[in-house]
Amino acid sequence: MNMPMRTDQIITDWQPHFPALFGKHSLALGHSLATSPLFADDALARLIEATPREAYHVNYSQKTPGNPPKRREGEIKGLTGAEVLDVVRTGNIWINLTAPARTDPAYGELLDSLYAEFEERVPGFKSYKRNLTILISSPNVSVKYHADVPGQSLWQVRGTKKVYVYPNTPPFLSQPALEKLILGQARETDMPFEPWYDDYAEVHTLEAGKMLHWPLNGPHRVVNENMLNVSFTTEHWTDELRKHYAVNYANGILRSRAGIPHLNQNVSGLSYYAKLALAGLVKFSPLNPQKKKAYKVDFQVDPTAPEGIRDIEGYTYTK
Numbered sequence: 001m002n003m004p005m006r007t008d009q010i011i012t013d014w015q016p017h018f019p020a021l022f023g024k025h026s027l028a029l030g031h032s033l034a035t036s037p038l039f040a041d042d043a044l045a046r047l048i049e050a051t052p053r054e055a056y057h058v059n060y061s062q063k064t065p066g067n068p069p070k071r072r073e074g075e076i077k078g079l080t081g082a083e084v085l086d087v088v089r090t091g092n093i094w095i096n097l098t099a100p101a102r103t104d105p106a107y108g109e110l111l112d113s114l115y116a117e118f119e120e121r122v123p124g125f126k127s128y129k130r131n132l133t134i135l136i137s138s139p140n141v142s143v144k145y146h147a148d149v150p151g152q153s154l155w156q157v158r159g160t161k162k163v164y165v166y167p168n169t170p171p172f173l174s175q176p177a178l179e180k181l182i183l184g185q186a187r188e189t190d191m192p193f194e195p196w197y198d199d200y201a202e203v204h205t206l207e208a209g210k211m212l213h214w215p216l217n218g219p220h221r222v223v224n225e226n227m228l229n230v231s232f233t234t235e236h237w238t239d240e241l242r243k244h245y246a247v248n249y250a251n252g253i254l255r256s257r258a259g260i261p262h263l264n265q266n267v268s269g270l271s272y273y274a275k276l277a278l279a280g281l282v283k284f285s286p287l288n289p290q291k292k293k294a295y296k297v298d299f300q301v302d303p304t305a306p307e308g309i310r311d312i313e314g315y316t317y318t319k
């Protein structure tokens with residue numbers, strides 16, 4: 001069935017065969033948001049200034065070829081949004097605004113309208129617990145190999161970046177590594193990586209006006225080209241994704257508490273329903289191993305410092 005062409009559509013190059021691919025293979029699509037005022041400098045500057053401490057991360061990693069080393073966590077203090085953007089432009093930092101819709105409902109409306117498009121186009125796709133986060137990052141910054149827990153897409157608004165997407169199966173994503181991630185026992189970027197994984201990666205060049213949606217938990221890493229990058233992520237849940245979450249959650253409990261090494265990932269049948277019950281029991285009881293995350297902050301964004309960051313005495317905050 002061909003979609004009637006609409007002038008207000010966000011996805012600009014949808015094809016009739018895409019529903020068969022959506023969520024199962026990586027799908028690179030064109031979108032109309034590259035010129036959206038929501039991602040222009042003045043809007044981003046306002047958003048940065050209005051964002052509370054618990055709704056952003058600013059990170060720094062030393063520049064190295066390939067998968068970067070562990071990232072450091074920092075803070076923004078006493079700067080205007082425009083000054084922060086100038087540091088991003090010339091320095092070596094990566095800012096993630098994790099809840100812009102809470103600061104400005106316009107981002108929530110955008111999120112709703114783009115999911116409405118997918119739900120209209122992909123039969124049976126129904127999403128909930130959605131979120132949109134904004135990424136503002138320096139030229140040549142890279143994001144370490146990791147996997148995310150919910151369904152994920154990356155939307156490129158300004159600049160260009162390369163996205164490496166790896167299969168969501170072993171050895172790229174081991175079952176125990178996924179379980180630890182889901183149980184909150186490992187940071188997403190703690191996943192083991194080998195340089196030869198790249199031989200099995202799909203490499204997408206995301207230019208402004210392109211987005212990428214990949215299969216659930218697909219490991220990925222990102223490398224900016226030599227300019228300021230503005231992107232946003234969207235994440236969501238569906239009934240199907242929740243089943244995979246529950247089974248891996250229960251498997252993680254069974255592996256770590258009961259020492260059972262071989263666990264299937266079926267999302268139907270008797271073992272699935274037993275695991276669903278187990279996941280429900282554990283998750284809503286004090287046994288829940290999911291803890292608040294602790295972040296050690298050891299730098300401040302500083303326009304006068306090399307790479308835009310100045311070391312400060314480290315402190316820890318949890319959220």
Ligand SMILES: [Fe+2]
Nearest residue numbers: 146147148220
């Ligand atoms: Fe990610």
